[in-house]
Amino acid sequence: MVIWFKSNKFLVALILLIIPTFYTLLRPGFFWMQDDLQAFRIHQLDKCIQDLQIPCRWVPDAGYQYGYPQFIYYPPSVYYLGEIFNLVGFQFIDAVKILFILGFIFSAITMFIFLRSLLGSWPALVGAILYTYAPYKAVDVYVRGALSEFWAFVFFPVIFWSIYQLIKKGFVKYLAWMGLSIGLLLFTHNLMSMIFLPIAGVWALLWLILEKRWQVLTKLILGGVLGIGLAATFTLPVLLEKPYVHIDSMLSGYFDYRQHFVNLEQLFLSNHFGYGSSYLGSGDDLSMTTGVIHWAAGLLAVALGVLNFRKQKKLSLVILTLAVVDLLVLFLIHQKSTFIWEHLSMLTWLQFPWRILADSIFLLSLLGALAVYLIPQVKLAKVLGVALIAAVMVFYGGFFKPYQWYDISDADKFSGKSWEKQLTISIFDYLPIYATLPPTSKAPLQPEVLEGQVSFSSYQKGSNFQKGVLTAGELSLIRLPLYDFPGMEVKVDNQKITHWNNDCRGQEFCLGLITFKIPAGQHILEARLNNTPVRMIGNLITLTSIIVLGVLIFLSRKHAKNHR
Incomplete structure (x- = not known):
């Protein structure tokens, strides 16, 4: 045990340092959030599991108990994990808290593992802390309660890591990891997939050029195809069965993207953290910043990349490329990018341009780790790393706490006015097309x-x-x-x-x-x-992809065993 701690001291330090982001959740009860349907979704998925409706597509109590195609259109993967905790004895509300806590821990660990493979343990620790203490992560958990979106942060580093390793080493196991991580991202949050996977494509192209290993291109394509195949049981219906539900309420009114662009002060200078909503203008009571420390670390990385261009040409090119990509990402959050949103209609599904902050946080944390790595003096690199860690913990640590705490149990959550409210929240979203408007009263018990x-x-x-x-x-x-x-x-x-x-x-x-x-x-x-034909085809593709993934894992283990 002592040997393990010594060899993994940076990982242990990471876990200890991120505890302040979630320790307030380690108590009985539940907390306020804007999307207060997380426990309800696990509760409904539990009913699917009891009926052996796998994959779960239709839930019985949403839509005022007339039933709803909830998980045909809403990514379900995190709720399956939550159901596991419920099955072993945890309350639904406790399962939600556990999922948020694990989201903090797993995203920090995956970022650390990715950065360690690229830069070593110390820069990896710094980058993982930057990634964890980003203000937008506090917004996702303690304001919005955006569980699925928050879990997308877990898979960003795994995708980058698997692509990098596949290009460098070409082993089949990295193809499997790439496919699995892309599939899980698609199955966890399709909108985050839409805005992140193009960046992953740039990352892959960059390393193909730098390493001149074009022979790996086929494996990269296969990894992407495998990922899409693994998630086909969800992605095919959500794309092809969209005409069967009302979607106008999800793209109009408050959810019109034009109302949610962010100005430069909010994006780069503001340190305000509120528990309100996003509106047109600058009066939002909501943090929509990249984090001053994060973009400052990114700028430092660019400066060091330029200064060290001759000595560290590859990493300097990586830094400059990532910086350009991040600038493009941030531009999409500003109103000046409206013309892009108008021409790329699929972006309207994001509803809130500031959601793209998730990509920027990842890129800036990666750049921050690169900045620490490129400091030539070891002592100075340690000082910079400690300063960055201390700064984000001091300036942003206070953001990671609930607005209100309720001393309730599942019995309270799923009864009375609370239960009635959950039956009708977001009732306009995914309303079956044959209904002109949602019901105004609960469904009768019998026909x-x-x-x-x-x-x-x-x-x-x-x-x-x-x-x-x-x-x-x-x-x-x-x-x-x-x-x-x-x-x-x-x-x-x-x-x-x-x-x-x-x-x-x-x-x-x-x-x-x-x-x-x-x-x-x-x-x-x-x-x-x-099942409709689309759902059956999606199921078949996913099942086939799981078999392919299993074969790849078997082959990679066999290869590793033969080369010991």
């Missing part, structure tokens, strides 16, 4: 009888199904408390029947609920969300 006479002896609502036993006195028309959606199938006595969604009698506005006729007699009824 409505629109015509005829029907009595139910039993009725059950599952995660992606509803079923029951009924007796119809005559040919009857019933309407289920369940949204219609592509893949929904209704069976009576195990025989598929035709249903429709446009009989909206008695409704203030059409909800697009499943409606069908049923003959006289006793019947067994079941409505269930099945």
